[in-house]
Amino acid sequence: MQSEIARRLMLKYSPVAILFSNEKPQDALEFAEGRWGCVAAMLTAAMKGRRVVFSRKTFGCKGGGIGLGLVDEYADGFEYFISTGKEGAPPAAGMPEPEAYKKTPDLAREFMASMPLANIPEQYVVFAPLPEVDAAKGQPKVVVFYANPDQLSALVVLVNYSRSGFDNVLVPFAAGCQTVCLLPWNEAARECPRAVIGMTDITARPYMDADLLSFSVPYAMFKEMEDNVPGSFLDKHDWKKVAERIRRNS
Numbered sequence: 001m002q003s004e005i006a007r008r009l010m011l012k013y014s015p016v017a018i019l020f021s022n023e024k025p026q027d028a029l030e031f032a033e034g035r036w037g038c039v040a041a042m043l044t045a046a047m048k049g050r051r052v053v054f055s056r057k058t059f060g061c062k063g064g065g066i067g068l069g070l071v072d073e074y075a076d077g078f079e080y081f082i083s084t085g086k087e088g089a090p091p092a093a094g095m096p097e098p099e100a101y102k103k104t105p106d107l108a109r110e111f112m113a114s115m116p117l118a119n120i121p122e123q124y125v126v127f128a129p130l131p132e133v134d135a136a137k138g139q140p141k142v143v144v145f146y147a148n149p150d151q152l153s154a155l156v157v158l159v160n161y162s163r164s165g166f167d168n169v170l171v172p173f174a175a176g177c178q179t180v181c182l183l184p185w186n187e188a189a190r191e192c193p194r195a196v197i198g199m200t201d202i203t204a205r206p207y208m209d210a211d212l213l214s215f216s217v218p219y220a221m222f223k224e225m226e227d228n229v230p231g232s233f234l235d236k237h238d239w240k241k242v243a244e245r246i247r248r249n250s
Contacts, residue, residue, distance in 0.1 A: 001131060001134065002131055003015050003130055003226065004229045005145075005155075005226060005229060006130075008243075009151045009155070010243070010246050011145060011151060012146065012148075012212070012250070013048060014047060014049065014129045015130040016047055016127050016128065016129060017128050017140035017144075017219075018125065018127055018141050018142040018143075018144065018180070018185075019128060019138055019139075020125060020141055021124045021125075022123050024055075025051050025128070027051070029045055029050050030052070030054070031054070031059065036060060037060030037064075038176075039054070039068065039177035039181075039204075040176045040199065040201070040207040040208060042054075042060070042127060043208075043214075044207055050129075051126065051128050052127040053124050053126050054068055054070065054126075055125075059071070062075045063175050066117060066175075066178065067175050067177025067181055068177060069125065069182055070119070071119065074112050078108075079102075079109045079112060080105055081098055083098060083100065083102040083103065083104055083105045083107065084103075084104065084105065085097070086105075099203065101202070115178065117182075118182060139219055140222075141185050141188070141219060142181060142218060143222040144215070145215040145216075146208065146213070147212060147213060148212055148246075149211075150245060152213055152215060153242075154234065154239065155215045156195075156197075156215075157233060158225050158228060158229070159225060165192075167194070168192075168194050168195065169194055169195045169197060170187070170195065170197070171196075171198075172198070173200075174198070175201050175204070176198060176200075176201035176203070176205075176214075178198075179198020179200070179216065180196075180214050184196045185218065188218035196214075196217075197215055198213065198214040199213050199214040
């Protein structure tokens with residue numbers, strides 16, 4: 001499946017399709033069972049051309065299981081990990097220090113309660129380079145782009161091109177894997193789905209290029225955007241000036 005958006009925006013990496021499947025793809029990258037790993041690193045590998053697979057035994061970290069829709073409850077004490085730690089209790093041996101992404105455990109609990117947790121019926125979550133995907137054999141749930149500021153600007157405008165309102169794009173506080181899989185998949189069920197800008201997760205940032213963010217859309221929105229490319233601002237003079245800068249910096 002080719003993307004005219006990717007061609008016009010001169011993306012550094014191929015868009016990635018996220019699929020839910022009961023069939024495990026052959027020769028796919030996968031975390032070893034019980035070993036820690038970051039979903040963001042696997043997404044970057046998929047952007048570079050590798051097929052990646054996750055199961056309920058190989059999602060890398062507990063947060064990753066939630067972000068992929070393979071786990072629907074947080075681990076006990078997670079609110080302390082993403083906030084301040086447990087008052088009066090020293091860090092457990094071998095455990096990472098608190099992330100301090102929320103000022104208090106109460107705010108962390110509130111955040112956790114607001115997340116639309118899911119437990120998909122399928123056995124596997126697959127990240128595949130979009131050109132390798134045949135939608136006739138299984139439609140993606142989500143399509144993910146990695147984009148620099150100029151390209152991200154174009155994606156935001158393209159989403160809004162055929163939609164009313166000004167809030168058709170969401171920039172949530174969430175884990176990187178939640179912003180590329182769980183949240184855009186959840187958006188697909190809304191009456192007016194939104195695109196999701198992500199990978200603002202500080203923990204995930206080291207696993208991707210410093211000048212890129214993710215932009216994720218439900219598959220139906222991706223098709224809508226692709227159909228809207230001809231005749232849009234991408235054919236006009238202002239975009240050509242920006243495109244020239246992208247070309248020079250490639």
